[in-house]
Amino acid sequence: MHTRRQTSIDLPTLDPGVLLLDIEGELGLEPLHALVVDELLGTDGNAVWIDALGHARTTTFRELAPHRGYLDRVRLARGHTPWQHAALLDRLPTLVDESTSLIVAPAVDGLYRTDDIPEWQAKELLVRRLATLAGVSRTRDIPVLLTRTHTDGISEVIGNAAHRELECTNTRFGPRFMGDGHETLVYPQENGWVQTTLAFWREVLEHRAQRVDEPVAPATPASAVDGSGGL
Known part of the structure; x- marks a missing residue:
């Protein structure tokens, strides 16, 4: 199968369905946060983020969002145990409404890797x-x-559930997103050696915001709740 390559300042579009994103370790969590902010740009929708292992970073959102208004549209709930996380996902149909345009569940396997429950039960909880x-x-x-968080027996069920997979790796020309025979090289420069810092991702998102006539201004943190409370 041939791979279509696209060089773009824009990030990949998130289509309906379950998308599994694998990020090269050195890139950290910025690509995940950037994709979420990018998805909200130019729309009136909100994101519901079910967090695990502290993947939702207030400082990262604050640095990346072109305008503080976008952070008000991220509804964040955290689970700190497998039971809390499972309970939040059980409530998901009631947390999503007509304004929701994206659901985010990073490290979806992370809390099920505990000695408190056997692997077979962890898989069962996760599959449901x-x-x-x-x-x-x-x-x-x-x-x-x-x-x-890992690629093994427990996380295998995640790959089986995903409709599509997207891999984000680092190159000297910039981040590369690959999946389903499509490759997007983000923000390429002729001489290469792009440093994928927070400033880099913010510049990409500011460019996108300007293209869709959205304001660009300093942002403020999103609010969060833990697994014991409501959104």
Whole structure:
């Protein structure tokens, strides 16, 4: 199969369905946050983010968002145990409404890797919650963005549940997103050696905001709740 290459300042579009994003370790969490902010640009929709292992970073959102108004549109809930995380995902159909345009569940396997529960039970818990995510995506016709912490027996079920997979790697020309025979090289420069810092991702998002006539101004943190409270 031939791979289509696209050089662009824009980030990949998130289509409806379950998307599994694998990020090269040295890139950190910035590509995930950037994709979420980018998805909100130019729309009135909100994102529901079910967090695990502290992947939702207030400082990263604050640095990346072209305008503070976007952070008000990220509804964030955190689970700190597998049971809290599972309970939040069980509530997902009631947390999503007509204004929701994206669901994010990073490190979706992370809290199920504990000695408190056997692996077979962890898989069972995870499979059921992945089915919930897929069901909400199908019913609402919106994208669900997942990441995983490891590639092994437990996380194998995540790959099975995903409709598409996207890999983000670092190159001297900039971040490269590859998946489904499509390759996007973000913000290429002729001489290469792009440093993928927070400033880099913010510049990409500011460019996108200007293209869709959205304001660009300093941002402020999003609010968060833990697994014991409501959004």
